[in-house]
Amino acid sequence: MVSVTTTSSAAFGALRAVPDPLDTLGAEALSEVARSATLAQNLAAATRLQAAYHLVQAMGRLDEATHDDGACPRPVFARLDPADRARDHLAAAMSLTGWHAGRLVTAGVQIHTRLPLLRKAVDRGLFPEQLAIDTACRLADIPDAIIAAVESEVIGALGRDLDGGHRPSRTALDTAVDAARERHDPRAAEDAVGAAVEQRTVRFRPGRDGMTSMWAHLPSSDAEKLRRRIEAAARAAHDRGHPRTRNQLRADALCALGDPNTDDIGSALHDPEDTTHHTDSAAGADGTEGAAGAAGADTPRPGASWGTDKPVRISIIDGIAQGLPNRVQFVNGAYASFDWLCEELLSGGEARVRFDLIDPQPGVQDTPDAVLKYFITPALAERIRLRDGTCRHPGCTVEAHDCEIDHIIAFDHQRPEMGGPTAEWNLICLCRKHHREKTFGHCAYRPGPLGELTIITETGHEHRTTPHGPLAQARDRILDHRWHQHLDRLITDDGHLTNPPGAHRPRPA
Template sequence: MNVRRGQGVTGVDTTTTRAFGLGALRAVDEPLESLDASALSEVARSATLAQNLAGATRLHAAYLLVESFKALDEAAHGEPGTDTRPAHARLDPADRARHHLAAAMAMTRWHARHLVTAGVQIHTRLPRLREAVERGLLPEQLAIDAACRLAGIPDDIISGVESDVVARLTRDLAGGHRPSRTALDTTVDASRERHDPQGAGDAVDAAADQRTVRFRPERDGMTSMWAHLPSGDAEKLRRRIDAAARAAADTGHPRTRNQLRADALVALGDPNTTDIADPLPDHPADDSAAGPAAPGATATSGGASSASGEADAAAGRAPLGASWGTDQPIRISVINSITQGLPNRVEFVTGAYASFDWLCEELLSGGDAKVRFELLDPQPGTEDTPEAALKYRISPALAERIRLRDGSCRHPGCTVDAHDCEIDHVIAFDHQRPELGGPTAEWNLVCLCRKHHREKTFGHCAYRPGPLGELTIITETGHEHHTRPHGPLAQARDRILDHRWHQHLGRLIADDGHLTNPPGVERTLRATTPSGGTEEPTPPGRPGRPA
């Protein structure tokens, strides 16, 4: 392949910089398989440059979208100082842009938030970073990370810190090294401390206010945990976990060091163990089996004396089998699919409990655990009644059903668990004349997190419900986004429909691959003699598969 300066791959004009060690590239239209290593390297670099420039365009568009929403808001409600709306009814233009981009670009809420924040910062506060981004020097994600990190730097020192950070990033990239996020944080912190030592100390104190721990259940029975802790506290936790793991390893435990460290962490949250999964002498791990549940909606696990519950109360622990820190019973929903030819499934609202393994452990280790079993009919609308449709308040049974159906917030890109969402009427309920407004019925109710509930209430998008929980969002720009529920109840309905379809196909298509006529009845087969003689019809048998 002949590579010439001035154009990029397949005739597209590009402009490279010395950060890639190349001038502009021109590549003629040739199959990649026919190129040598040198040409392939240049093609890859040219494509990387195009990707970086596309990222610059996305960042610019995100910033302009914020400005557009701000202008629309001012045109409708006046300047910020003259806006008479209450504070809770005012939507931040940046938040509106994040919600819009999450749906328009199929992004997670986290990515949309960082894209908008970076776009605004780069085009309002960070001219050096903007120049580097527009020249294609920085990969999009690195530019986003840098801009979001610099967003917390005060205006009086931002110029110096930005200059240090951009110089370090471009120098590393020119040498073929992409800085990690940790290296970026170190560069920003060092520059901030150099330009404002007192402010750097205040930033450390402010960062402690952002400490958090998050859990994310996975499908294989495991859960990921992410913690953001002050360094001193994290070091104490690390030392305790490592010490317990080393002690267990010294006693000859066959588990790996990673497994022992994980077990040591879990032991910190289990009141019935010492360090590494060793039951306390007065709390055997499994000294009895659970007794049969009494009939009714609420069952109490058997096999443990009331003294255990009293001991838990005296120790300040929640009863086993209840949500940790609350006396509310565990709510277990059984989706009744047996009448549809499928086994019943035990489910609970996404985010309500950690996992099925945790739930089973709670039930088996019992105490005075209370469990509420509810049998759910998967057919849509079974909880709807004419009387309830005209009442604004949603019954607990219907609310549980909506959360089981949706699984999470229904706004595109949002992953807030249904347990932490609010339930909203898609078509607004009319409090003055309920018969003229949206009914309190399953098809008209969806889960929305607090932010997206406010967006729906005070924003300018249109929302349209569907009979099975579908939700269509029509944005101010005229784009339509169609979402479907993905919770346990919706998945059960999909399985039932799939099972019915396969049953229908089984009746419709005979073993020879032809359609039965009529459906469900074996078609009349015609046998052909080996000698090629006349064909005699085979008498039809009873419905079903031929023997």
């Protein structure tokens, strides 16, 4: 766009004209510098969005030119979405997460194909980048039949707010879009509610210091029931003078919903030392089990672990041979320390635990016979997941245990000895989406000895990633330890450099 280039150049020219340092300027001049910088940033955002759109178009043309020769059309499963390919390229080129790159691509396509009013405002530098992306992605769900009317209302309202110096929040944006959609097509609004219910989910993210964050996306009615139940339990305990804070009581009430051994705020229902409830009083006079016993037959006994139907697998990465303590990694579950495990074991709970000792030496699972077979053993697959941690494509954060294990150099089924061995250095974790990108796309993939991966795009750019899983972290610590040992042997305490390292230091004449 010529207008974008001209205005952007003027804005950057104004910035270059500002004397240095800035602390010599007055308040009015500094305010103008900030406004010029903001305008330049918004115009740069317009260029990024335009580039994202054109990248999608280019990916589509490249895919058609490479594969669609007419005589032998490609099957549907081998076709890649140009928008997905553009997202992957931008994630690597701009150091973005896959989620942010995907929103950038969606916004670029929407702005340049369906949203002329938003495009005009963005090209003039009137919209901050994030607000423009949020607006475009939000309007992407509006049907074509009413998009013009809804866009007119929403962009008009946002423009008035921005002109008055007010940055609308994402909640305000959602409210404006929903209100406009409901006015112009009530049926579409009802359909959107039904579609949103299908997206309900709960996610857990392990954090530090033994804590885990939980995020939920629920229907409003169900969320309100949950909120009222949690709030009622916390308020009742607080009114009784419970020493915990209101926030702590809310958290405890939420946890208590799934624990049959606690009350509404997570306090134990039974004294662990009291065993009277295990007597035969629950049995009937005729020796048969009473009603109470029958009803509670499946109820875990006090102290039993709940929510652990699968064994807790704990991988111990062996570092003793390298002079380092073993590194503990909880593989299944969001358990961040030994505290939870010790409490379960000492309380007589039913938690099942399995310990696996992992040798950090690269390639210890590779054998001459195994590398010539396509089959990946469970032990080797687990080792790759421990090494990589997540999908190895730049910007992708899919957990390794939700990924597929793929050969970087394709396995040669006819002549396995010619390449593509099933060896640790030639295997990586890829989510289903990026596995298809590697199989049917146009990028080249090059492995490294310690799990490094270099991706060479069609444009000739190289993106190099390294694994960040617990096994890779343990190896990094081992390498650091060896390097410090080498320095200790090479340089004495008084700074004398010994060559070769460890040799006896000659006495001064």
